[in-house]
Amino acid sequence: MKVTTMMAGGLGLSVVLLSACDLPGRPPAGPEVQRPEMVRSFDVLYGENCAGCHGKNGDHGAATNLANPEYEALIDDASLRDVIANGEKGTLMPGFSTKSGGPLTDDQIDIIVQGIRSRWKKGDALNGQNPPPYKAAHGGDVSKGQAVYAMACARCHGNDAQHVGSAGSILDGSFLALINEQTVRTTIIAGRPDIGEPDWRNHIPGRTMTDEEITDVSAWLIAQRPATPGQPYPNAQPTSELPGETQPQATKGNRPSKASKP
Ligand code: HEC
Numbered sequence: 001m002k003v004t005t006m007m008a009g010g011l012g013l014s015v016v017l018l019s020a021c022d023l024p025g026r027p028p029a030g031p032e033v034q035r036p037e038m039v040r041s042f043d044v045l046y047g048e049n050c051a052g053c054h055g056k057n058g059d060h061g062a063a064t065n066l067a068n069p070e071y072e073a074l075i076d077d078a079s080l081r082d083v084i085a086n087g088e089k090g091t092l093m094p095g096f097s098t099k100s101g102g103p104l105t106d107d108q109i110d111i112i113v114q115g116i117r118s119r120w121k122k123g124d125a126l127n128g129q130n131p132p133p134y135k136a137a138h139g140g141d142v143s144k145g146q147a148v149y150a151m152a153c154a155r156c157h158g159n160d161a162q163h164v165g166s167a168g169s170i171l172d173g174s175f176l177a178l179i180n181e182q183t184v185r186t187t188i189i190a191g192r193p194d195i196g197e198p199d200w201r202n203h204i205p206g207r208t209m210t211d212e213e214i215t216d217v218s219a220w221l222i223a224q225r226p227a228t229p230g231q232p233y234p235n236a237q238p239t240s241e242l243p244g245e246t247q248p249q250a251t252k253g254n255r256p257s258k259a260s261k262p
């Protein structure tokens, strides 16, 4: 008796499972409902995962100009793949491999690397000149970096965050919080032709910048990051700790403070 009931129950269940295939709202089978890990089109993969920060066509984005042939000449396949898979520490570049918690398979990362290369790597982008290596061989000397900044950057970017040059400030704390030493190095060497940042041959009138200078100025710039980037009132109390009438320090001047009352 017991056994028959179980069999009947089992039968009923499979009927439900079978008819579930025809339930309304179920997407039809076919190539247009590709699972995300099956997507193999560079345009789709790049458009959905990269374009928002690096620009639809690899330029004019907030982050590195990937379509810059000088950049493509500077970085090798292994480093390019490594950044995409694992992200860039200290910046907003996330790791995209499933191992890093990202959405892309190894295959899809390969498709992106090949797509970037075939579209944007051009023959002899550097006219036979050898740029300094993509990665710095050692840490920079922060104390020497400031003089390099004055010589190679200040004429366009200004002497300090208060005296901004024609190319805008790169000493702004919020900007520095978005990038790391590698970003500065990459930007100096390959330049950003999309926005007018020169390459390493054109920062100092009359000569190229040396590897050492690039390493030192990159270290110095990142050392200028404030402790609380993006926080205009570094001395203000966090709002969560404000009881009743107490005002954050930055707005104190707007109201008579208790101490100033007679
Ligand atoms: C949330 C924004 C964001 C997304 C999305 C993003 N990136 Fe980035 N990426 C950054 C930032 C920020 C940096 C570091 C600063 C810079 O290079 O301008 C960076 C750096 C990089 C670098 C290294 C640049 C160097 O210094 O050599 C590469 C290569 C790169 N991204 C490729 C990609 C690719 C390919 C994708 C899509 C799979 C992608 N990024 C998606 C923000 C992003």
Ligand code: HEC
Binding pocket: 062, 063, 064, 149, 152, 153, 154, 155, 156, 157, 167, 168, 170, 183, 184, 187, 188, 192, 195, 196, 197, 198, 202, 203, 217
């Ligand atoms: C001949 C003028 C010039 C010199 C010299 C120069 N830059 Fe720039 N740089 C620019 C311009 C123009 C931009 C684009 C500014 C913009 O888009 O608002 C720029 C942008 C940048 C950016 C921002 C890129 C981004 O992601 O928005 C960085 C970083 C940078 N420069 C670093 C440097 C450093 C470091 C030096 C010195 C080693 C330097 N620059 C020297 C003209 C210059």
